[in-house]
Amino acid sequence: MGLDVINLGLPKSGTTTLNEALTRAGYAVADHRLKPGSDPGQPGERPFVGALMYEGLYKHGDPVALLKDYQALTEVSFIHGGQSVWPQCDHAMLLVLRKLYPRLAFVATRRDTEAMAQSIMRWNNLGKLRIPLSNVPGLPVGYGHEIDEQMIWIDGHYEALAHWFRNDPLYLELDVASPDARLKLERFLGRPLPWWGQANANPDGAEAEAEPEAPAAPRRRSRAQRGGKRNQGKDRR
Numbered sequence: 001m002g003l004d005v006i007n008l009g010l011p012k013s014g015t016t017t018l019n020e021a022l023t024r025a026g027y028a029v030a031d032h033r034l035k036p037g038s039d040p041g042q043p044g045e046r047p048f049v050g051a052l053m054y055e056g057l058y059k060h061g062d063p064v065a066l067l068k069d070y071q072a073l074t075e076v077s078f079i080h081g082g083q084s085v086w087p088q089c090d091h092a093m094l095l096v097l098r099k100l101y102p103r104l105a106f107v108a109t110r111r112d113t114e115a116m117a118q119s120i121m122r123w124n125n126l127g128k129l130r131i132p133l134s135n136v137p138g139l140p141v142g143y144g145h146e147i148d149e150q151m152i153w154i155d156g157h158y159e160a161l162a163h164w165f166r167n168d169p170l171y172l173e174l175d176v177a178s179p180d181a182r183l184k185l186e187r188f189l190g191r192p193l194p195w196w197g198q199a200n201a202n203p204d205g206a207e208a209e210a211e212p213e214a215p216a217a218p219r220r221r222s223r224a225q226r227g228g229k230r231n232q233g234k235d236r237r
Contacts, residue, residue, distance in 0.1 A: 009109030014176030
């Protein structure tokens with residue numbers, strides 16, 4: 001078994017939908033954290049996919065050295081316990097992956113930029129606490145409290161990927177809400193997908209509870225309070 005595809009999408013971009021689709025298609029998928037018992041040496045642990053990728057890169061020279069049992073990685077970033085890990089934003093990581101695995105397919109799930117930012121803000125304490133209080137590539141500590149700031153970050157990430165993978169036939173930016181998303185992914189992977197839909201959606205008007213994973217910090221003033229305005233002409237694909 002070998003790794004076939006890695007998703008470079010940000011959280012709330014459709015990562016769980018991709019996980020479900022690939023799992024039902026027969027892929028062995030690692031998503032965000034491994035299940036308990038995945039590591040025989042530490043049966044009670046639930047290691048993060050991103051943490052294993054960095055351990056593989058810097059201890060073994062191969063980002064997937066510790067993930068050999070999986071064919072697909074669908075969510076690789078995490079913020080937990082004072083760590084903020086984003087392999088999908090790390091060009092050194094991507095360079096090594098492409099050199100070691102020239103046939104590896106890269107997918108970047110995404111949605112409408114503003115809808116995605118809104119979803120991040122509603123998901124547990126991800127947008128209101130963890131992202132703004134963590135060092136995230138493109139969002140230093142103190143930024144990301146506002147929808148506008150997250151939109152700049154989101155668009156910047158996908159533009160950077162488009163530049164990095166330009167002319168690479170094994171890269172696909174996938175709008176998961178597009179009517180032809182399933183067909184595009186099937187053609188890209190060369191494999192039928194028996195299911196496509198929406199998984200892990202935010203409950204309407206509901207906020208799931210989660211413990212803060214970073215110390216509280218003063219909230220920055222909003223753009224309205226500072227007299228700023230949203231850029232009305234911004235592309236919100």
